[in-house]
Amino acid sequence: MSYEESDWMKDSWNRVTGRAPRSYYVGSNPSSKLSNTVVPTEQTQTSTVSFNGPMPTPGALATFDLPERGVTPEFEMPEMGEIPTFEAPLYDEGKISKMAQQQAAPGLRNLRTAVQSGLSRRYENPNVQRMTLRDALAGYGQGLEEVMSGARQSASTEYATKYAMEYKAAGMNWEAAVQTVRDKYAGQMEARKMEFQAELDEVNQVYAASVQAESQRVAAENARVMSIFDAAMQKYIAGATKTTTTTQKYATADSATKNITRHPFYGYGMPGWAK
Numbered sequence: 001m002s003y004e005e006s007d008w009m010k011d012s013w014n015r016v017t018g019r020a021p022r023s024y025y026v027g028s029n030p031s032s033k034l035s036n037t038v039v040p041t042e043q044t045q046t047s048t049v050s051f052n053g054p055m056p057t058p059g060a061l062a063t064f065d066l067p068e069r070g071v072t073p074e075f076e077m078p079e080m081g082e083i084p085t086f087e088a089p090l091y092d093e094g095k096i097s098k099m100a101q102q103q104a105a106p107g108l109r110n111l112r113t114a115v116q117s118g119l120s121r122r123y124e125n126p127n128v129q130r131m132t133l134r135d136a137l138a139g140y141g142q143g144l145e146e147v148m149s150g151a152r153q154s155a156s157t158e159y160a161t162k163y164a165m166e167y168k169a170a171g172m173n174w175e176a177a178v179q180t181v182r183d184k185y186a187g188q189m190e191a192r193k194m195e196f197q198a199e200l201d202e203v204n205q206v207y208a209a210s211v212q213a214e215s216q217r218v219a220a221e222n223a224r225v226m227s228i229f230d231a232a233m234q235k236y237i238a239g240a241t242k243t244t245t246t247t248q249k250y251a252t253a254d255s256a257t258k259n260i261t262r263h264p265f266y267g268y269g270m271p272g273w274a275k
Helices: 007-017 093-119 126-238 253-257
Strands: 029-033 041-050 241-250 261-263 267-269
Touching (some): 093 126
Antiparallel strands (some): 041 241
16 A cells, blocks of 8 residues: 655655655554645744834824913992982961961951940840840850861861872872883983993903914914824834744654654654644
8 A cells, every 4th residue: 555745744854864765654554644735844934123213202292371361350239320219298287277267257257246246235234234244245156166176177188188189189199200210210220231242252262362362372283293203103113123933843853753654564754843
């Protein structure tokens, strides 16, 4: 029974024994021919890359400097006009007295007429004349008191009604004057609010524009720095040198022959090298 010898078998046999090529088997089994995938040498490749000079580093990046905000305007309260003081109409007792006299005038005329009529009578008896005069004077005093008291009460009632109307009118006028002052102040306050908001918006707009300008400056500066760094890195990589080293290792005569066994009928074999 014979088998075709591989090139490696032939080469290995010639290098080890110096004899004619023979077939290789494992142990005493002629069917276990050595695998053709086994190679006689070991080859190693090592690649190294050398760069010229130190690796470039990026420049310092720009820092963001927060702009200063402008002076915030202060809200100034408008001044309110003077609130008018309520002045109640004067309660005039003199008017009451005058009205009482006017209302008592008819009663007084009637009273004087009655007294004069009684005094004009003549009596022959002096005592009767004195008594009549006394009664007339007493009646006049009582009548005068009643007339004046009634006139005073009537005048007071009439004046109180007129005074109440005057007081109410004065109160309405005062409330209208107060409301006028308040309305004017409210208009001034609204106008001041609008002015303040416009001033505040102007400060905020200037500040926002400053922040945006600073952001754009930082972005542009950092883009410039990174562009320079990228160009330096490309140049650094392009200037690198790549070196590849190949190393081969061959089996020696001792290592190749110590596992060779002689088959009594089919020649030599290398146990452990076959699949």
